[in-house]
Amino acid sequence: MSILTSDLLRPVNPSHRFDESVLLRYAAANVDGFPASPTGFSVSQFGHGQSNPTFLLEVESGPSLKKRYVLRKKPSGEILQSAHAVEREFQVLKALGDHTDVPVPKVFCLCTDASVIGTAFYIMEYLEGRIFLDLKLPDLSPNRRKAIYKETAKTLAAIHIVDVNSVGLEKFGHRENYCKRQIERWARQYLASTGESKPERYPKMLELIEWLRQHIPLDDSSEALGPCLVHGDFRIDNLLFHPNEDRVIGVLDWELSTLGNQMCDVAYSSLQYIVDIRLGDEKSYRGLEFTGIPEGFPSQAEYLAEYCSASGNASAGDLAKHAGKAGNALVDSAWEFIGRKTVLPNHPSPGQGALRNHQNESGIERINQYITQGSGKFVPSQKLDSAARARELLFDGMNHASLGKDSDLLGAGLSNLEYAYLCEIMGRSVWAPQVFNCGAPDTGNMEVLLRYGTKEQQKEWLVPLLEGHIRSGFAMTEPQVASSDATNIECSIAREGDNYIINGEKWWTSGAMDPRCRILIVMGKTDFTSAKHKQQSMILVDVTTPGVKIKAPLSVFGYDDAPHGHAEVSFENVCVPASNILLGEGRGFEIAQGRLGPGRLHHCMRLIGAAERGMQLMVERAHKRRVFGKSIAEQGSFLSDLAKCRIELEMTRLLVLEAADQMDRLGNKRAQGTVAMAKVAAPNMALKVLDRAIQVHGAAGVSSKTALAHLWATARTLRIADGPDEVHLGTIAKLELRQARFGGGNKFAHDKNTNMKIKGYIEEADYLQVNKLSESPLHILFLTHHPHMPSSPISP
Numbered sequence: 167m168s169i170l171t172s173d174l175l176r177p178v179n180p181s182h183r184f185d186e187s188v189l190l191r192y193a194a195a196n197v198d199g200f201p202a203s204p205t206g207f208s209v210s211q212f213g214h215g216q217s218n219p220t221f222l223l224e225v226e227s228g229p230s231l232k233k234r235y236v237l238r239k240k241p242s243g244e245i246l247q248s249a250h251a252v253e254r255e256f257q258v259l260k261a262l263g264d265h266t267d268v269p270v271p272k273v274f275c276l277c278t279d280a281s282v283i284g285t286a287f288y289i290m291e292y293l294e295g296r297i298f299l300d301l302k303l304p305d306l307s308p309n310r311r312k313a314i315y316k317e318t319a320k321t322l323a324a325i326h327i328v329d330v331n332s333v334g335l336e337k338f339g340h341r342e343n344y345c346k347r348q349i350e351r352w353a354r355q356y357l358a359s360t361g362e363s364k365p366e367r368y369p370k371m372l373e374l375i376e377w378l379r380q381h382i383p384l385d386d387s388s389e390a391l392g393p394c395l396v397h398g399d400f401r402i403d404n405l406l407f408h409p410n411e412d413r414v415i416g417v418l419d420w421e422l423s424t425l426g427n428q429m430c431d432v433a434y435s436s437l438q439y440i441v442d443i444r445l446g447d448e449k450s451y452r453g454l455e456f457t458g459i460p461e462g463f464p465s466q467a468e469y470l471a472e473y474c475s476a477s478g479n480a481s482a483g484d485l486a487k488h489a490g491k492a493g494n495a496l497v498d499s500a501w502e503f504i505g506r507k508t509v510l511p512n513h514p515s516p517g518q519g520a521l522r523n524h525q526n527e528s529g530i531e532r533i534n535q536y537i538t539q540g541s542g543k544f545v546p547s548q549k550l551d552s553a554a555r556a557r558e559l560l561f562d563g564m565n566h567a568s569l570g571k572d573s574d575l576l577g578a579g580l581s582n583l584e585y586a587y588l589c590e591i592m593g594r595s596v597w598a599p600q601v602f603n604c605g606a607p608d609t610g611n612m613e614v615l616l617r618y619g620t621k622e623q624q625k626e627w628l629v630p631l632l633e634g635h636i637r638s639g640f641a642m643t644e645p646q647v648a649s650s651d652a653t654n655i656e657c658s659i660a661r662e663g664d665n666y667i668i669n670g671e672k673w674w675t676s677g678a679m680d681p682r683c684r685i686l687i688v689m690g691k692t693d694f695t696s697a698k699h700k701q702q703s704m705i706l707v708d709v710t711t712p713g714v715k716i717k718a719p720l721s722v723f724g725y726d727d728a729p730h731g732h733a734e735v736s737f738e739n740v741c742v743p744a745s746n747i748l749l750g751e752g753r754g755f756e757i758a759q760g761r762l763g764p765g766r767l768h769h770c771m772r773l774i775g776a777a778e779r780g781m782q783l784m785v786e787r788a789h790k791r792r793v794f795g796k797s798i799a800e801q802g803s804f805l806s807d808l809a810k811c812r813i814e815l816e817m818t819r820l821l822v823l824e825a826a827d828q829m830d831r832l833g834n835k836r837a838q839g840t841v842a843m844a845k846v847a848a849p850n851m852a853l854k855v856l857d858r859a860i861q862v863h864g865a866a867g868v869s870s871k872t873a874l875a876h877l878w879a880t881a882r883t884l885r886i887a888d889g890p891d892e893v894h895l896g897t898i899a900k901l902e903l904r905q906a907r908f909g910g911g912n913k914f915a916h917d918k919n920t921n922m923k924i925k926g927y928i929e930e931a932d933y934l935q936v937n938k939l940s941e942s943p944l945h946i947l948f949l950t951h952h953p954h955m956p957s958s959p960i961s962p
């Protein structure tokens with residue numbers, strides 16, 4: 167959410183009041199152009215950025231002449247040493263305003279005479295612009311989010327390339343031991359603000375101080391780093407953006423600025439990826455890499471690459487009451503961060519299904535506990551009468567992170583990548599996804615309701631679905647038309663007054679045979695005459711509505727796929743309220759795309775688990791069974807097949823994880839090529855591995871004595887369900903041709919990105935800046951350790 171500067175204004179806080187007539191006289195004498203005999207004068211206060219109280223002065227000199235100025239002063243009373251230094255703010259703003267292109271408000275005068283309004287203050291120009299208080303920029307389109315962050319990185323770079331010697335800031339601070347001094351100062355201030363009758367000290371903070379003292383960067387002097395102006399509090403809500411254009415018109419809050427190690431600014435401005443530092447009564451302080459990167463938002467690496475190529479609080483008002491808790495959460499985050507090997511999100515080690523992340527570890531552990539025994543066999547450790555507990559688990563297993571809602575109901579807020587690991591474990595069994603309420607089509611339908619449903623629709627259908635009280639179906643495919651091309655669909659959804667009337671035939675509506683199934687998402691056409699992809703809509707239909715007929719079950723290679731089952735369903739003059747439409751008429755394709763991306767990938771993730779199960783059963787059987795004097799495990803042909811299965815499985819797992827990661831970082835649309843590749847590769851790989859496992863089991867393999875036959879049957883359907891292989895191959899080929907045409911080689915979303923980064927580093931980046939970055943105090947060595955980058959992209 168952005169707000170205008172003027173929206174932040176409120177009456178002056180009584181504790182900050184001063185004598186306005188004295189100020190008026192002072193301003194008239196000291197501010198160029200300030201009206202000498204004003205006809206009106208009013209003062210109001212800004213409510214954001216409370217460190218130094220900031221006021222708007224409005225002076226009238228005649229009916230139509232109104233001038234606006236901003237006054238910033240120190241807080242009254244006892245304040246922490248070195249904080250609130252308005253004199254320093256004035257000095258840096260003046261130097262930058264007079265000599266550089268760094269966007270700052272013009273300053274007019276500095277008053278250090280406390281007799282005027284009680285404390286030192288300065289007066290500057292008033293800038294009307296937008297401030298983004300929510301770092302995720304939820305109200306902006308993906309393109310504008312990108313532009314805003316690009317501008318943010320460029321503005322930071324503009325500050326960092328200032329030559330302090332030539333703008334008169336060479337004595338603006340000590341050049342040596344910046345990090346050491348920071349640590350010592352914050353440590354002193356922490357000790358001074360806590361203990362005895364003050365907020366309790368957090369022991370981990372004391373340990374953290376010690377750790378930081380032991381790990382001061384070797385280059386902790388700005389001499390070694392060249393130009394070295396540091397803002398000290400550089401974050402997006404300290405930037406004022408033009409009211410309409412995506413450019414910065416003023417960098418605010420310079421009170422912590424000094425000379426020093428600029429990489430602290432860089433690290434601080436990237437903090438939102440790691441931790442959510444908004445002080446509030448939040449349950450979680452996890453940053454974007456945990457909660458999901460909004461579409462259009464650069465990844466941390468992209469943000470830093472942008473910076474590289476361009477750069478060749480004390481009194482917190484009402485918010486202060488949360489500061490203690492939030493501070494401790496920050497300390498915890500710092501420890502978690504210190505434990506990392508790289509700054510970028512941890513990538514799991516392939517093959518083991520273990521994501522090194524608390525959130526997921528607990529999910530993995532809980533799912534494993536529920537469905538495995540000590541022997542490692544995949545069997546329910548408890549009877550299904552504990553299904554209530556399973557439902558409880560599924561809350562944590564659901565993937566809602568990318569959807570950006572934070573209600574408790576919506577589960578643990580996992581990213582697609584994190585959820586992939588849980589899905590893999592569940593995929594080892596045909597029934598586990600149901601038990602954890604993470605099965606198709608329910609998860610896809612929940613995501614549709616969450617993304618596109620109204621509050622009322624969510625209340626009525628999403629909540630009982632999440633709680634596991636009801637089940638759902640998705641009715642798109644029709645028997646009479648080739649449904650892999652959804653423009654063929656013939657079901658009609660016709661508006662009549664306050665209702666829609668639905669008529670059509672559907673089949674393969676998974677979930678519809680389940681006696682608990684209560685809601686169907688039906689895709690049909692609301693307008694047979696409009697543009698090809700604007701004819702379709704989706705609508706919610708209660709299965710108990712008159713005219714809905716669950717006609718017959720469909721089996722898969724003889725399996726009924728109970729309890730959810732697949733059904734033929736007919737709709738005959740089914741009348742539902744107009745409010746049941748999802749998103750609006752003509753938006754069906756849009757919803758289908760939003761639903762199918764993650765849904766497809768969930769299938770792929772489960773297929774990895776199915777293949778792992780096949781490997782496990784194959785190996786166990788090969789050890790036990792003897793043929794012609796040797797165990798099968800000792801037969802050469804088996805060993806070679808086993809090894810090939812492992813290779814294919816690992817390649818596919820990496821592809822699936824890459825697709826999940828791209829969805830998190832780049833959004834579903836830009837990840838579509840990699841998702842399509844995963845969608846083709848995963849069922850084909852699983853079929854090969856399961857087929858090999860069936861072969862090793864002999865006749866037992868095709869029977870219902872093992873899970874292999876059912877797993878194979880399910881995997882085979884996934885070369886058709888959610889779109890046949892050919893459709894996905896078409897997508898991949900189209901993207902390949904498009905990339906080749908536009909000069910990108912065989913690069914999909916991610917590779918294109920990597921290309922840009924490499925180009926940025928090699929062609930544009932200032933080596934010094936990059937090297938400087940790689941020696942950051944927070945160990946920003948990710949440039950050489952990013953899992954997707956060559957090992958040393960920046961060395962000449």
Ligand SMILES: Cc1cc2nc3c(=O)[nH]c(=O)nc-3n(C[C@H](O)[C@H](O)[C@H](O)COP(=O)(O)OP(=O)(O)OC[C@H]3O[C@@H](n4cnc5c(N)ncnc54)[C@H](O)[C@@H]3O)c2cc1C
Pocket residue numbers: 607639640641642643644647648649650651673674675676677722732883886887888889890892893896
């Ligand atoms: C187990 C299972 C569960 C399902 N669950 C659901 C569900 O819950 N809801 C729902 O609505 N549907 C569901 N489906 C249906 C599924 O989505 C469709 O079967 C699928 O979209 C294909 O449509 P179709 O069967 O009409 O095949 P068609 O569209 O008739 O395609 C037949 C074949 O034509 C070929 N083909 C298609 N396009 C191309 C192309 N571009 N180039 C070359 N060849 C091509 C492919 O070989 C394809 O297999 C399910 C299917 C199965 C098997």
